[in-house]
Amino acid sequence: MVEWLDYRRRRWPSTANLHLLIDNQTANTTSRASNHWISAPLRGQDATLERLRVDRQLEEALTHGPDPLHLAEVFGLDEKTAMRYADSPRARLEQAAEQDLR
Incomplete structure (x- = not known):
């Protein structure tokens, strides 16, 4: 993932395109890459x-904190979905903090 971002x-x-996966046709727009372009390289891989x-x-939640408002803004999520997505990293951060105290 880091290699792709680099x-x-x-x-x-x-580029002003906020999508993670872009190609030559979408780099100068705000639309996403086609399903075929994205799916073909992933076929047979563990990644989906x-x-x-x-x-x-x-x-994103681990880097910027499990803030549902931030997640909603970055990913275009509704508030209930963003709250649900923030719960998992919040639990991981709390678990890591507890382990550090031991």
């Missing part, structure tokens, strides 16, 4: 689009 930044340094989506949201 490549994306180098390849399209001034759903896993990438969940991983990206978890990473």
Whole structure:
């Protein structure tokens, strides 16, 4: 994932496209890459689009704190979904804090 983000930044340094996965056609727009373009390289891999989506949201919540408002704004989620997505990283952060105290 980090390698892709580095490549994306180098390849399209001034793109306004907020989608994680972009291509030559979508780098200069705000639309997403096609399902075929995204699915073809992932075929046969452990990674799936759903896993990438969940991983990206978890990473955002762990990096910026499990703030449902932030998650809602970054990912365009409704408030109930954002609250649910914030619960998992919040639990991980609390668990890590408890382990540090031991």
